[in-house]
Amino acid sequence: xxxxxxxxxxxxxxxxxxxxxxxxxxxxxxxxxxxxxxxxxxxxxxxxxxxxxxxxxxxxxxxxxxxxxxxxxxxxxxxxxxxxxxxxxxxxxxxxxxxxxxxxxxxxxxxxxxxxxxxxxxxxxxxxxxxxxxxxxxxxxxxxxxxxxxxxxxxxxxxxxxxxxxxxxxxxxxxxxxxxxxxxxxxxxxxxxxxxxxxxxxxxxxxxxxxxxxxxxxxxxxxxxxxxxxxxxxxxxxxxxxxxxxxxxxxxxxxxxxxxxxxxxxxxxxxxxxxxxxxxxxxxxxxxxxxxxxxxxxxxxxxxxxxx
Amino acid sequence: xxxxxxxxxxxxxxxxxxxxxxxxxxxxxxxxxxxxxxxxxxxxxxxxxxxxxxxxxxxxxxxxxxxxxxxxxxxxxxxxxxxxxxxxxxxxxxxxxxxxxxxxxxxxxxxxxxxxxxxxxxxxxxxxxxxxxxxxxxxxxxxxxxxxxxxxxxxxxxxxxxxxxxxxxxxxxxxxxxxxxxxxxxxxxxxxxxxxxxxxxxxxxxxxxxxxxxxxxxxxxxxxxxxxxxxxxxxxxxxxxxxxxxxxxxxxxxxxxxxxxxxxxxxxxxxxxxxxxxxxxxxxxxxxxxxxxxxxxxxxxxxxxxxxxxxxxxxxxxxxxxxxxxxxxxxxxxxxxxxxxxxxxxxxxxxxxxxxxxxxxxxxxxxxxxxxxxxxxxxxxxxxxxxxxxxxxxxxxxxxxxxxxxxx
Numbered sequence: 224x225x226x227x228x229x230x231x232x233x234x235x236x237x238x239x240x241x242x243x244x245x246x247x248x249x250x251x252x253x254x255x256x257x258x259x260x261x262x263x264x265x266x267x268x269x270x271x272x273x274x275x276x277x278x279x280x281x282x283x284x285x286x287x288x289x290x291x292x293x294x295x296x297x298x299x300x301x302x303x304x305x306x307x308x309x310x311x312x313x314x315x316x317x318x319x320x321x322x323x324x325x326x327x328x329x330x331x332x333x334x335x336x337x338x339x340x341x342x343x344x345x346x347x348x349x350x351x352x353x354x355x356x357x358x359x360x361x362x363x364x365x366x367x368x369x370x371x372x373x374x375x376x377x378x379x380x381x382x383x384x385x386x387x388x389x390x391x392x393x394x395x396x397x398x399x400x401x402x403x404x405x406x407x408x409x410x411x412x413x414x415x416x417x418x419x420x421x422x423x424x425x426x427x428x429x430x431x432x433x434x435x436x437x438x439x440x441x442x443x444x445x446x447x448x449x450x451x452x453x454x455x456x457x458x459x460x461x462x463x464x465x466x467x468x469x470x471x472x473x474x475x476x477x478x479x480x481x482x483x484x485x486x487x488x489x490x491x492x493x494x495x496x497x498x499x500x501x502x503x504x505x506x507x508x509x510x511x512x513x514x515x516x517x518x519x520x521x522x523x524x525x526x527x528x529x530x531x
Numbered sequence: 532x533x534x535x536x537x538x539x540x541x542x543x544x545x546x547x548x549x550x551x552x553x554x555x556x557x558x559x560x561x562x563x564x565x566x567x568x569x570x571x572x573x574x575x576x577x578x579x580x581x582x583x584x585x586x587x588x589x590x591x592x593x594x595x596x597x598x599x600x601x602x603x604x605x606x607x608x609x610x611x612x613x614x615x616x617x618x619x620x621x622x623x624x625x626x627x628x629x630x631x632x633x634x635x636x637x638x639x640x641x642x643x644x645x646x647x648x649x650x651x652x653x654x655x656x657x658x659x660x661x662x663x664x665x666x667x668x669x670x671x672x673x674x675x676x677x678x679x680x681x682x683x684x685x686x687x688x689x690x691x692x693x694x695x696x697x698x699x700x701x702x703x704x705x706x707x708x709x710x711x712x713x714x715x716x717x718x719x720x721x722x723x724x725x726x727x728x729x730x731x732x733x734x735x736x737x738x739x740x741x742x743x744x745x746x747x748x749x750x751x752x753x754x755x756x757x758x759x760x761x762x763x764x765x766x767x768x769x770x771x772x773x774x775x776x777x778x779x780x781x782x783x784x785x786x787x788x789x790x791x792x793x794x795x796x797x798x799x800x801x802x803x804x805x806x807x808x809x810x811x812x813x814x815x816x817x818x819x820x821x822x823x824x825x826x827x828x829x830x831x832x833x834x835x836x837x838x839x840x841x842x843x844x845x846x847x848x849x850x851x852x853x854x855x856x857x858x859x860x861x862x863x864x865x866x867x868x869x870x871x872x873x874x875x876x877x878x879x880x881x882x883x884x885x886x887x888x889x890x891x892x893x894x895x896x897x898x899x900x901x902x903x904x905x906x907x908x909x910x911x912x913x914x915x916x917x918x919x920x921x922x923x924x925x926x927x928x929x930x931x932x933x934x935x936x937x938x939x
Contacts, residue, residue: 431662434661437654438673438674440677452662
C-alpha cells in the first residue's frame with residue numbers, strides 16, 4: 224500500500240542482484256581451460272537472468288495483481304476502466320463512491336510533503352554542515368539521534384506523540400492535519416540524514432569552507448554559494464525520499480485521527496476497494512517517478528562536470 | 532616589545548614599503564591596479580609576536596611564544612617535521628585558528644581579532660580546494676565577486692591570472708577534468724586574483740608527483756617575485772624550501788629555531804636541530820678548547836666552528852661534501868689528519884658520488900661500542916682511483932665552518 228516500502232524494496236532488490244553478480248564473478252576463471260571457462264560464463268549468465276527474473280517477479284506480481292484488481296470487478300468478473308475514470312474525472316458517482324475524502328487526503332499529503340521537506344531541510348542541512356565542520360564527536364551523536372526513529376515502531380512513537388498533539392491541537396494550534404508535519408520530520412530524519420551525510424562525505428567541506436573564508440567570503444556567502452551548490456544532489460535526494468515516506472505514511476496519521484492520503488485510501492477501500500487500489504498504484508508510480516527523476520538529474524549533473 | 536618599539540616597527544615597515552612599490556603592472560587592468568595600489572598603501576609586512584596556540588584537549592603548545600617578522604614582498608618558508616607547528620603558524624596568521632596569546636600585525640595593523648574573511652589574505656591548501664561546482668574561471672572569479680567587482684572586469688582579471696599560471700585554455704573546465712597540478716595552479720591563480728596582502732601556501736605541492744612539484748615550485752617563485760606579494764610558504768620538504776625562499780624559518784616545538792637565507796642556514800646553522808635537519812651531517816667527535824675558541828680539533832684537523840657551538844667534548848656536524856677521502860696506502864700509519872675507515876657502500880648520484888664508510892674500531896676514544904659512520908660526497912671526477920666497497924681509506928673533514936654540538 225505504501226509507496227516507500229516498495230521503493231526501498233526495489234533498491235534492495237537491485238543491490239541483491241548486484242551482489243549476486245559480484246559473487247559469481249569473484250571466482251577466478253583464468254585458472255581453468257578455455258572451454259570450461261566459456262561454459263562457466265554461460266552458466267553465470269543464466270544464473271544472473273534467473274535471479275533478475277525472480278526479483279522482478281517478486282516486485283511486479285503484486286503490482287500487476289493490483290492493476291488487474293482495478294480493471295476486473297471481483298464479484299461480477301466484468302472488465303471496466305470505471306475506477307480509473309472515477310479518479311481522473313474526479314467523479315465516483317457511477318461506482319457509488321464519494322471521492323471527496325480522497326481529494327482531501329491527497330491535498331493534505333501533498334501539503335505535508337512540502338512542509339515536511341522545508342522544515343527538514345531548514346533543520347538538517349545547517350545543523351549537519353556546522354557539526355561536520357566543527358565536531359566529529361557531535362556528528363556521531365547526531366547520527367545516533369537521527370537514526371533513532373528508524374528503530375522505534377511508529378505505534379510507540381504515537382504513544383509519545385499523542386499527549387503532545389492533544390496539547391498542540393487544543394491549546395496551541397488546531398486539529399488541522401497539516402501539523403502532522405512535526406511528527407513527519409521525525410519520521411523522515413533517518414532517511415534524510417543518510418542522504419545528506421553521503422553528500423557531505425563526498426566533498427572536503429572543511430577545506431572548501433576555509434578556502435572560501437580566506438578569499439573573503441562571509442558565512443552566509445560560504446553557505447549559499449559554496450556548500451549548498453555542492454550538496455544540491457544530496458538535498459534533492461533527501462527531499463525526494465522524504466516525499467516518498469510522507470506520501471506512504473499511514474500509522475501516525477491514522478492513530479492520531481488525522482486525514483492523509485493513506486488514511487483516505489483505507490477509508491475509501493471500505494466502500495470501494497477498486498478506486499482505492501487504483502489510487503495506491505498512482506501514488507506508488509509517483510514515488511517511482513521521483514526516484515527515477517533523481518537518478519536522471521544526478522547523472523546529468525555528473526556528466527556536465529566530467530565533460531562527457 | 533614596548534609601545535615605542537612597536538610604533539618604530541610600524542613606521543619602519545611603512546617606510547620600507549613605500550620604497551618597494553615596484554609591482555609589475557603589465558598584466559593587470561586599470562581598476563585592478565587601483566586595488567593593487569590600495570593594498571600596497573595598506574602595507575604588507577607581517578609580524579607575529581609571542582603567539583601562543585594550544586589546541587583544545589592538548590597539553591603542549593602547538594605554538595610556543597612564536598615570533599616571526601616578514602618584510603613586505605618577502606617569501607618566507609616555514610620548514611619543519613610533522614607536528615612542529617608550521618601549519619598552525621600559517622593557519623593562525625590566516626585567522627583559521629584562534630590563538631591564546633600574542634599579537635599578529637599585518638602592515639602594522641593589528642589583525643589578531645579580525646575574522647578570516649576580513650584579513651585580506653588568500654591561501655592555497657595542501658588538499659585540492661577548488662569549488663567543484665564551478666569552472667576554473669568561476670573559481671578564480673570567486674574572490675573578486677565577493678569584493679563586488681563587476682562581471683566583465685572580474686572575468687578579464689581572472690583570465691589574466693589563469694594566463695599567468697598557464698591555464699588560460701582550461702578556463703571552462705571543472706575540477707574533475709583537471710590534473711592535480713592544474714588544480715593547484717588554478718588555486719594559486721584564485722588566491723592571486725584577490726591581490727592579497729599576504730599569500731599563504733600550506734604545503735601546496737605535497738600531493739603532486741615529483742616532476743610537477745619542481746615545475747610548479749619554480750613557477751610559484753617566479754610569479755611571487757613578479758607580483759611582489761608577501762608570501763608565507765609552509766613545507767616539510769627542505770629541497771623545496773631551499774629552492775624558493777628568501778628566508779627559511781626552521782621550526783621545532785612550536786618555535787622558529789633559526790630564520791635565515793637558505794645559504795646561511797645551510798652553511799651556518801645556529802642550533803644542532805637546524806644543522807641536522809637541513810641537509811645531511813656527519814657527527815664527528817672533536818674538541819673545542821674552551822669558550823672564545825672558534826675551532827675544533829677533529830681527527831687531527833682544525834675545523835672552524837660557527838657561533839652558538841658547544842665547547843669541550845663536541846660532535847662536529849660536518850656536511851658530506853665537506854669531507855675528504857683518500858685510499859690508505861696500507862702502511863698502517865695515517866699521514867696527516869684523518870681517520871682510518873672502510874668503505875661500506877658507494878652510491879652513484881649522477882654527477883656526484885656518495886661514499887658511506889665505517890670508521891675502524893680502535894681509532895676512536897669515544898663512541899666505544901657503537902659504530903661511527905661517515906658519509907663523504909664528491910664530484911665523480913674526484914673519486915680516488917681504485918676505490919671499491921671494502922677499501923681501506925682515510926677520511927677527514929675539510930676546514931670549512933661547521934656547527935659543533937655538545938657530545939652525545
